[in-house]
Amino acid sequence: MIVRLEVNGERRLVDLPPLTRLLDALRGPLGLTGTKEGCGEGECGSCTVLLDGDPVNACLVATAQCEGRSVTTVEGLGALDGRARETGGLSLLQAAFVTEGGAQCGICTPGMLIAAEALLRETVDGANRKPTDTEIREAVAGNICRCTGYQRIVDSIAQAAALRRRVSPADWVRENLPFAKAEGTRGLL
Amino acid sequence: MSNVGTSVPRTDGPSKVVGTAKYVDDLSMPGMLHGATLRSPVARGILKRIVKDPAFDWTGITFVDATDVPVNVVALIQDDQPVLASHEIRHRYEPLALIACDDALRLARAARHVTFEIEPLPAIFDPRASFERREIVAPPDNVFGRYRITKGDAEAALASCEVVVSGTYSVHHQEQLYIEPQGVIAWFDERGAHVHGSIQCPYYVQKGVKKTFVLTESDVDVVQTVTGGGFGGKEEYPTVISLHALLLAKKSRRPVKMIYDRQEDIEATTKRHPAEIGIVTGCDRDGTLRAISIHVLMDGGAYVTLTPVVLSRGILHAAGAYRWEHVLAEAVAVATNTPPNGAFRGFGAPQTIWAVERHLDKVARQLGMDPLVLKSNNVLRVGDTTATSQTLKESVGIGECIEKARTASDWDRKRALGPVVQGRKARGIGACVFMHGAGFTGSGERRLKGRVALDLLLGGRVRIRTASTDIGQGTETVFSQIAADALGLPMSQVEFLQPSTARVPDSGPTVASRTVMVVGSIVEAAARELKERIDAEQAATGLDRRRAMDALVFRAMGTAEHVYDTPRDLEWDDATYRGDAYPVYGWGCDIAEVEVDLDTFETKVLGFWAAADVGKAIHPTHCKGQIEGGTLQAIGWALHEQIVWKDGAILNGRMTNYIVPTSLDAPPFTTLLVEAPYSRGPGGGAKGIGELPMDGGAPAIAAAIEHATGISMDNLPCLPEDLFERARKGRAA
Ligand code: FES
Ligand code: FES
Numbered sequence: 001m002i003v004r005l006e007v008n009g010e011r012r013l014v015d016l017p018p019l020t021r022l023l024d025a026l027r028g029p030l031g032l033t034g035t036k037e038g039c040g041e042g043e044c045g046s047c048t049v050l051l052d053g054d055p056v057n058a059c060l061v062a063t064a065q066c067e068g069r070s071v072t073t074v075e076g077l078g079a080l081d082g083r084a085r086e087t088g089g090l091s092l093l094q095a096a097f098v099t100e101g102g103a104q105c106g107i108c109t110p111g112m113l114i115a116a117e118a119l120l121r122e123t124v125d126g127a128n129r130k131p132t133d134t135e136i137r138e139a140v141a142g143n144i145c146r147c148t149g150y151q152r153i154v155d156s157i158a159q160a161a162a163l164r165r166r167v168s169p170a171d172w173v174r175e176n177l178p179f180a181k182a183e184g185t186r187g188l189l
Numbered sequence: 190m191s192n193v194g195t196s197v198p199r200t201d202g203p204s205k206v207v208g209t210a211k212y213v214d215d216l217s218m219p220g221m222l223h224g225a226t227l228r229s230p231v232a233r234g235i236l237k238r239i240v241k242d243p244a245f246d247w248t249g250i251t252f253v254d255a256t257d258v259p260v261n262v263v264a265l266i267q268d269d270q271p272v273l274a275s276h277e278i279r280h281r282y283e284p285l286a287l288i289a290c291d292d293a294l295r296l297a298r299a300a301r302h303v304t305f306e307i308e309p310l311p312a313i314f315d316p317r318a319s320f321e322r323r324e325i326v327a328p329p330d331n332v333f334g335r336y337r338i339t340k341g342d343a344e345a346a347l348a349s350c351e352v353v354v355s356g357t358y359s360v361h362h363q364e365q366l367y368i369e370p371q372g373v374i375a376w377f378d379e380r381g382a383h384v385h386g387s388i389q390c391p392y393y394v395q396k397g398v399k400k401t402f403v404l405t406e407s408d409v410d411v412v413q414t415v416t417g418g419g420f421g422g423k424e425e426y427p428t429v430i431s432l433h434a435l436l437l438a439k440k441s442r443r444p445v446k447m448i449y450d451r452q453e454d455i456e457a458t459t460k461r462h463p464a465e466i467g468i469v470t471g472c473d474r475d476g477t478l479r480a481i482s483i484h485v486l487m488d489g490g491a492y493v494t495l496t497p498v499v500l501s502r503g504i505l506h507a508a509g510a511y512r513w514e515h516v517l518a519e520a521v522a523v524a525t526n527t528p529p530n531g532a533f534r535g536f537g538a539p540q541t542i543w544a545v546e547r548h549l550d551k552v553a554r555q556l557g558m559d560p561l562v563l564k565s566n567n568v569l570r571v572g573d574t575t576a577t578s579q580t581l582k583e584s585v586g587i588g589e590c591i592e593k594a595r596t597a598s599d600w601d602r603k604r605a606l607g608p609v610v611q612g613r614k615a616r617g618i619g620a621c622v623f624m625h626g627a628g629f630t631g632s633g634e635r636r637l638k639g640r641v642a643l644d645l646l647l648g649g650r651v652r653i654r655t656a657s658t659d660i661g662q663g664t665e666t667v668f669s670q671i672a673a674d675a676l677g678l679p680m681s682q683v684e685f686l687q688p689s690t691a692r693v694p695d696s697g698p699t700v701a702s703r704t705v706m707v708v709g710s711i712v713e714a715a716a717r718e719l720k721e722r723i724d725a726e727q728a729a730t731g732l733d734r735r736r737a738m739d740a741l742v743f744r745a746m747g748t749a750e751h752v753y754d755t756p757r758d759l760e761w762d763d764a765t766y767r768g769d770a771y772p773v774y775g776w777g778c779d780i781a782e783v784e785v786d787l788d789t790f791e792t793k794v795l796g797f798w799a800a801a802d803v804g805k806a807i808h809p810t811h812c813k814g815q816i817e818g819g820t821l822q823a824i825g826w827a828l829h830e831q832i833v834w835k836d837g838a839i840l841n842g843r844m845t846n847y848i849v850p851t852s853l854d855a856p857p858f859t860t861l862l863v864e865a866p867y868s869r870g871p872g873g874g875a876k877g878i879g880e881l882p883m884d885g886g887a888p889a890i891a892a893a894i895e896h897a898t899g900i901s902m903d904n905l906p907c908l909p910e911d912l913f914e915r916a917r918k919g920r921a922a
Contacts, residue, residue: 033215034208036417038368039451043844046368074208089207098202101810104818105661106205107369107417113206137852144844146366146418147661149817150852151860152810 005066007032008076018064022056023047025063026073034074034110038144045143048111049073055118057142074110077117093117093160102156104147115140116157120164130161192670192680193872196810200666200685201415201659213372213386213414218444221374222251222289223296224437225447227303228457229274229283232526232837233312233326236278239286242302250299251441253287258436263429263492264400265393269327270492270529272401272432278307279326279491280528281837282457284429289437289445312526312837316465316488319523326491327524333489334497334522336504338766340578341515346480350471354552358468358544359904360887362832363461363822365533366849369417371426371458372448375434381408384431387416389423390698392656395690397428398435410691419660420822421532424700425494426458455842459531460832462499462522463488466507466544471515476558478567480515481576483507485541487522490529496522499530501630503537505770506884508576509545510587510624511567516576526837532700534819535883538625539826546621546888547903550895559604560892564622565591577770584876586802586865587776591622593861594778594800603782608897610787616795618782619892621885626771627867627877628703631761634772638752639697641711643672643719645747646684649735651676651719654686656696657708662879663811664704668712670807671871675716676723694750702775702877705807707753709871715751722746756869773867775878776802779820779885781856783893790909790916792828792894794856799885802863804876813860816882820858823886825850831906 001018004011007030014029026032026049038044040059047058050072078089093116096102103109119139123131131139136157137150145153204210229236239254241247255261255275262268274283285305290296312326313319319331327333347353373386382398391411398409411431416423430447437445449457464487471480485504489496504520553560569575571585595601600618609616628634642654653672659665665685673680686693696708726737741747761768782796799816806812829848833840841847866874891902900916 027215032208033211036212036369037214038370039844041451041843041845044368044451074206078207090203094203094206097206099196099198101196101199101814103199103202103205104663104811104814105367105369105416105418106201106210107212107367109205110208133857137855141851141853144368144849144851146368146420146822146849147818148814149819149821149858150855151817151858152814154852 001064003063003067005068006070008072014063016063018062020063021059022049022061022063022066022071023058026058032073032075036107036110038107045115046108046111048114048143050114050118053121055115072114074113077113092163093120093157096156096160100156100159101148101152108143108145112140112143112145112153115143119157120161124161124164133158191674193674193807196808197666197670197680199663200669210415212369212417213374214448216374216385216414217446218374218376221444221446222291222437222441223293224287224289224434224445225296225300226284226433227286227288227300229278229281229285229307230305231278231307231309232281234278234307234309236274236276236285236305236307238306240304240306245299245302249290251289251437253436253440254285257440258401259403260401262400263432264397265425265428265494266497267493270494272436280526282528284433287433287437289441314525314527314834314837316486316523316525319525320486320521326526331524332521333493333524334500336501336520336766338504338516338518338576340513340576343480343482343515343517346515347469347471347482350479351474352555353469353471354548354555355469356548356551356903357465358547359463359465360540360543361463361905363533363826363830364455364832364847365420365422366847367418367420367422370449370451370454371423371430373427373431373434374444374446375431376438376444381410382435383410384435385412385414386427386431387423388413388427389419389658389660390700391658391688391690392695393425393698394428394431397432401432402435410689412687412689413658416658416660420534421536421700422458423660424532424698426531451844452842455847456839457528459494459529461533462496462530462537462540464503464540466541468544468548470548470552472552474556476556476563476566478511478513481508481513483518485520487520488525488530489522490525490527492529494529494531496530499532499537501537502626503541505577505626505630506538507541507545509542509549510569510622510776512569512573513576518576534822535880536701538880539823539883539887542623542884543887543905546623547891550892551901561591561595561600561620564620568622575770578767579769584773584804584865584867585776586863587622587624587778589863589865590776590778590800590802593863594780594798597859597861598780598782598796598798600780604896613787614784615787615897616782616784617893617895617897618780619889619894619896621779621889621892623884624774624776625702625881625884627775628707628772629701630770631763631768634707634753635755637697639708639711640694640750640752641696641708641715642694642748642750643712643715645719645738645742647739647742649738650682650684651678652684652686653712654693655708655712656688656690656693657704658688658699660699662704662815663808667705667807667811668709671709671713672716674872675713676720702879702881704879705875706870706877709875710869711751711753713871714754715749718749718751772869773876775876775881777881777885779889781889781893783890783897785894785897787898790912792890792907794824794890796859797856798859798861799882800861800863801878801881802865803878804867804870805864805872805874806862807872807875809862812862812878815878816860817858819882820886821850821855823883824890827887827890827905827907829854831908
């Protein structure tokens with residue numbers, strides 16, 4: 001079955017059995033392996049993507065359900081920020097995870113970032129206010145992290161929330177991520 | 190130059206936050222097949238026959254059983270575990286056969302068309318039954334390891350002590366639950382065997398591949414892909430999955446990818462060793478500790494794997510962080526018909542520290558003392574001797590840890606207040622004091638001779654080559670900081686080569702809290718040597734720094750390879766288990782505040798104060814992240830996690846029913862770093878801290894529960910039903 005969907009702002013077409021999980025469509029034919037699989041049953045949250053702006057577990061969504069809808073994955077987070085190209089492709093939220101210790105092994109990070117992005121859109125962008133600590137913890141409660149103890153994830157999101165809209169991401173990243181563009185690290189920026 | 194001591198941005202961070210970091214399941218090879226493992230349906234038995242359904246279409250499916258294995262052992266401490274069972278089956282998930290296919294759906298279908306004829310044998314799941322040899326499940330005597338530590342004369346001293354207290358304690362299995370499951374891609378080509386995967390210790394895998402396929406070092410390349418957590422779970426197990434994938438690759442002549450699904454990962458891979466610990470202590474009426482006698486029985490599971498080493502670390506930490514004139518500690522590990530238990534952060538120490546800390550809380554109760562005062566009065570200081578008669582010479586920051594945690598948590602006031610009961614909620618506060626040996630035990634490092642190489646590259650850059658893997662702890666970043674500072678270069682000029690046994694020297698495994706402290710100091714030594722060469726080149730030629738570096742590269746003088754310079758004054762006797770058990774220790778004081786619901790017996794952790802002496806925090810943010818992450822695993826072990834067994838099978842092998850803490854279960858952490866530098870640690874005195882934070886969480890939580898409710902838990906876990914049960918028994922008594 002052919003399914004038309006918008007992925008990270010681009011129109012894409014996939015031809016797959018209709019019950020194929022969105023997770024497999026993304027990681028397979030769409031070539032977006034940033035979205036991870038940790039459990040395959042909706043428990044770990046590492047496969048979280050935005051479907052028409054709402055966070056969902058891509059391991060529980062059938063591709064056919066996505067006909068005509070828009071999907072945002074971790075690969076789309078930086079590019080969503082108009083000025084992201086000047087910042088080495090990182091949004092403030094992504095950059096905060098790098099500087100504040102929000103990512104250790106990184107396997108939960110794509111899903112965490114998506115869940116946090118949904119929260120920041122609702123609170124900072126939508127209601128022009130910073131989310132509370134409890135709101136942050138609730139927003140990522142469906143995303144299991146075994147590495148960090150969550151404290152630094154909460155801190156990273158709080159910091160991104162405080163900076164979003166107030167600082168030019170380009171300036172902030174230049175100051176805080178001096179080698180974000182360095183070659184040779186595993187970063188492909 | 191100082192990168193060391195500052196929380197520089199994580200070097201592998203950008204690729205992780207944009208989704209370009211390649212974990213093993215993100216990779217594929219042309220012509221690649223998917224592999225799967227077929228496992229035993231019984232816990233113990235004799236495999237009689239493997240039956241492939243003749244009605245099923247087997248074309249395009251590769252099938253491997255024990256007859257395809259050149260040397261059928263998983264090389265580790267002992268060669269007792271087969272790669273695929275050929276005759277005797279020792280646990281419910283023992284691998285019996287392997288299949289591979291290019292289509293994952295057909296693969297799953299094929300798996301259902303293989304059956305095993307097995308003659309069942311009586312199995313043992315209780316370590317006591319194994320110890321009593323009610324069945325011999327691991328010849329000759331079910332025993333995987335035995336240790337004994339003596340200091341003074343504990344028995345005689347106990348007989349004359351004013352206050353003698355005894356107790357028995359136990360701890361349960363724990364699953365590492367790294368979020369990226371085990372996985373590898375493996376293939377053979379004209380150069381030999383290749384494995385790329387989620388691996389903590391590439392050289393362990395190389396050793397296993399060499400043995401099973403009768404290959405030499407140069408025939409085997411093991412590459413670590415970006416790894417989504419390990420916590421010990423990817424220390425020894427990846428050898429098994431790598432051998433399986435290679436067997437399928439050899440037979441099919443295609444690359445084979447094997448990725449466990451979550452349930453298979455929870456069921457079949459290693460877990461923390463359960464243990465039972467009996468303790469008798471003697472002290473004066475004023476609380477001066479005198480003598481301790483400890484007996485530990487550990488459950489090794491079906492095969493030896495790393496059990497003797499886990500048992501060793503367990504018994505070496507069993508007397509806790511305290512001064513005792515008299516110690517008798519005996520430990521034994523036995524086989525049961527459950528999947529082999531193995532490495533998990535803490536490696537035996539959290540088990541015994543649980544026991545001794547719960548025990549001292551009990552002693553404090555009997556003496557009517559504040560437990561933190563009792564612990565603090567008896568804690569080891571510089572000049573004291575440990576249970577193995579090691580004299581502590583330096584870097585003992587425990588006094589400051591206790592003070593910091595006590596002040597920050599407002600311990601004195603909250604403890605004196607007693608339990609605060611409001612409606613059905615009771616609040617309490619509890620503490621744990623602990624130490625953790627950093628680096629390998631005894632003469633381990635001397636035997637191992639860890640190596641690191643640093644290369645100058647054209648353009649004034651430097652590359653670190655080490656087998657120490659970054660599995661999330663931040664090795665890449667921290668090594669880059671150490672090298673950059675020692676060389677006087679900016680971080681952006683330092684790179685970290687992806688670990689591959691073909692291209693990096695053997696730095697030893699990524700275990701035992703040794704990476705920063707031991708391997709980091711080799712990185713520092715190699716970087717200093719390069720700096721001397723550059724300085725000399727500049728002095729001789731008058732070239733600027735960058736040209737001097739290039740000149741060294743052109744003359745093939747750009748590589749410095751260093752071997753660990755083991756401290757020479759360490760003395761350790763393996764026969765008597767006496768001497769310098771570890772070069773140095775990390776120290777910690779954890780304080781937990783909890784609220785227990787008196788109707789449902791649910792425990793919520795309201796606050797957690799973790800003070801840790803890390804020697805020197807090379808990267809304070811990562812350091813705190815390690816402490817918080819490890820502590821939450823310990824809290825999970827105490828309050829949420831439990832493997833449920835039935836006849837050797839796991840009933841809750843999924844994330845829906847094996848529960849780990851979420852962001853809402855996790856307390857806000859106050860993490861307090863103490864720096865009592867270790868004279869031989871890199872970056873100005875860093876010690877290993879990877880495992881330390883796993884030690885304190887569970888006892889601190891249990892102590893807080895006791896303060897809140899009076900329910901004293903001797904056994905883990907402390908799930909609501911366990912607290913209820915204990916309260917009911919308490920009332921009945
Ligand atoms: S993989 Fe989808 S929630 Fe775990
Ligand atoms: S960073 Fe490893 S699971 Fe979250």
